Amino acid sequence: MKTDPVLRFSAVALACSLLVFTGCSTAPVVAPIPAPQSASYEQGELQSGRSISESQYLAANCFQGEPKLKYDPPGVERKLSRPGYALLFSGYLRVPLWVSEHHQGSDFKGPAVRREDLKDVPSSKVFIVDTDVGDGESPTNKDYAGSGFDRGHQAAAAMFKFSQDRTNETYYYTNMAPQVGEKFNRGVWAALEGESRELIKAAGEGWVITGAVFYDKKEDTASTATGVIDVKWIGKPARVAVPTHFYKIVVTRNAGGEIHCYAFLLANKEDGQSNRASSYDWSKYQTTVSEIERLTKIDFMPSLSPVDRLRLETKVDPIRN
């Protein structure tokens, strides 16, 4: 294993390789950086695919190709495709690394209600254990109960007001990540979800990509990088990682084919209490897609042409009010 700090940072860009465990009641445990794996032909998977419909959902919900990881994380990743979204779930971190949705502006109006408001759903069943991932991989109520963190939607329920089924699908635990509650999940994050709806409504059509970031600024500099990012885990036993940040990328397309791309990065901490999009100056949270790709090591729109990549991913697109 190379010990050059820059390479170590590259290896742990998502804190997946080396995490300091600071769970609820257990002493810190340092997990060693996994040695780079030489080709082992015993690994790999049989390559029959998804059903035609799942492949169609994946293609429909991703703009310019499905996001591609540019690194090899530990544990298993599960790609799930549903009518309303597609996502890549980390069986190790137990949060989604990316969730991608495609919307028309009309999706945000309709009769659907939040699942917790459905009379026939007991409170213990509001959030759904996802059996489409491996045995024991899906978080459960036990992981979040008493943790102090909200079950934070990645694909937001309110994006699917047109359909109760689609709304319900957002309540799978594979679409959740631990989020600070008041003044984040129920505040500024909810407001950002509202802003993404406004942007898509204004254009008519759009895509949203949302996911977790594990980031420590000290890792950006060789002299301060340690290859270790302090990350909380929740659950009993602690097994769901708490992201340090969340990103949301909103791509809009109007009737004339004009495309805009807005990228936001928010720290998972108390920030704004208001859940109204108009309460915030979103330019303070905007960044470039390239920056989010640097932090996550994900290529979000791999089929973009070089020209479009330059235009859409390397610049901050001002939000026109």
Added chain:
Amino acid sequence: MAPLWRWSFQPLRVGGAIYNDQRNEVGSIGGFARDAGGSAWLLSCAHVLAAGDASPASGSIVAPDGRVLASAVNLRLDAGLDAAAVRLNAGVTWTQAVVGLGAPGTMVIDPIVGMQVCKVGAETTLTEGTVVQVGAAEFIIEPSAGFPADYELSARGDSGALWLEISSRQPVGLHRRGSTGQGNFAAAIPLRAALASLNLSW
């Protein structure tokens, strides 16, 4: 090329997508072979054509547009090799031509280390690599020298795809499994062994 699972070809073509409607996992057409009586059989992996371990010979083999191509009752499989073939229904037309590549060679050859090979699969379409290891039941392909480390050799949906020697287009194997990221490789079943086991000829 966009993934081929979106389309149904008539006549059927090598590289096109098929699935067993009881298993519902898309794979690729690896080729067409004949039995001793001259009937045409569609080749792919057992984990694509078979309905499942419990009752493999059930269900129908279907094209992406829902057209029924064969009944899995007429299935031959070698579970050890993970190779399988299903007899095409009367009236189903096919060509040995590979989507985007044309006709493969007529002579099945054995893989050897260093051989440059390519395949067209239903998900990643045309990709190429170099054979790095050969065994009785599988041979291993890696990205060729000079290719990016994260070059995607294969992905889910490519199972069953036909690997060909690049310059001669002679058929070599049926794609079976793979891995991306670090340790990027593809693994294929030697076609000669598959045909012999299934009692079919190319």
